[in-house]
Amino acid sequence: MQLRHAVLGLLDVAPQSGYDLGRAFDRSVAHFWNADQSQIYRTLDRLEADGAIETETIPQQGKPDRRVHSLTDVGRAELAQWLSTPLETLKPKEPFLARLFFAESLGVDGILALLDEREAAVREGLEQLRSLPAASGDLGAVLRMATLDAGIRQGEVELAWLRATRASVAGIEES
Numbered sequence: 001m002q003l004r005h006a007v008l009g010l011l012d013v014a015p016q017s018g019y020d021l022g023r024a025f026d027r028s029v030a031h032f033w034n035a036d037q038s039q040i041y042r043t044l045d046r047l048e049a050d051g052a053i054e055t056e057t058i059p060q061q062g063k064p065d066r067r068v069h070s071l072t073d074v075g076r077a078e079l080a081q082w083l084s085t086p087l088e089t090l091k092p093k094e095p096f097l098a099r100l101f102f103a104e105s106l107g108v109d110g111i112l113a114l115l116d117e118r119e120a121a122v123r124e125g126l127e128q129l130r131s132l133p134a135a136s137g138d139l140g141a142v143l144r145m146a147t148l149d150a151g152i153r154q155g156e157v158e159l160a161w162l163r164a165t166r167a168s169v170a171g172i173e174e175s
Contacts, residue, residue: 003043004052006033008071008079011053013140015070018044028144031129031151044069052078100165111169119162126155 010016010024021044022037035043047053052075058066071079096118103111129151135141 003033003035003039004047005079005082006035007040007043007047008052008075008082011069011071011075012079015056015068017066017068021069027132029147031125031154032147047075050074108169108172112166115162115166115169119159122155122158122162126152126159129155 006025006029007021010021010029013024016024018037018041021040022035025033025035025040044053044055048055048069051072053069054072056068056070058068060066100111100114103114106114129148132148135144
């Protein structure tokens with residue numbers, strides 16, 4: 001998946017400004033895809049140049065003009081093509097696990113601190129996911145809720161794994 005696919009998907013839900021897309025990332029897909037505002041704007045520029053989106057400029061009083069982006073037929077076709085291609089091979093990159101794998105030199109206290117830091121981040125992420133409003137109604141809402149549920153369940157499983165790992169590491173200290 002590329003960022004452009006996520007942007008096309010969000011614009012398929014509703015036309016949005018770049019700012020709105022940033023908020024949509026934070027409120028809907030952040031548990032499986034992230035992007036900062038500058039990446040979003042660069043992607044919008046490329047999508048517009050490729051003819052995948054069109055942009056309407058809406059004048060505003062006392063503020064910069066609002067640029068609202070929507071899909072074109074080219075953008076809908078690209079999104080449909082991406083959705084129908086075989087799934088990408090899973091090639092995870094998890095910086096925390098890489099750090100933990102090599103953390104022996106930190107000693108037990110350093111490793112426990114690393115686990116504490118990760119637990120705090122997971123708990124914060126879970127709090128954010130749980131605060132998102134529930135969607136209901138159409139098939140799109142069902143799918144959005146399914147991905148939200150996956151994010152929550154992954155966070156809960158990671159917390160259990162962190163507890164077990166902490167107990168194993170602390171047990172080394174006691175021996």
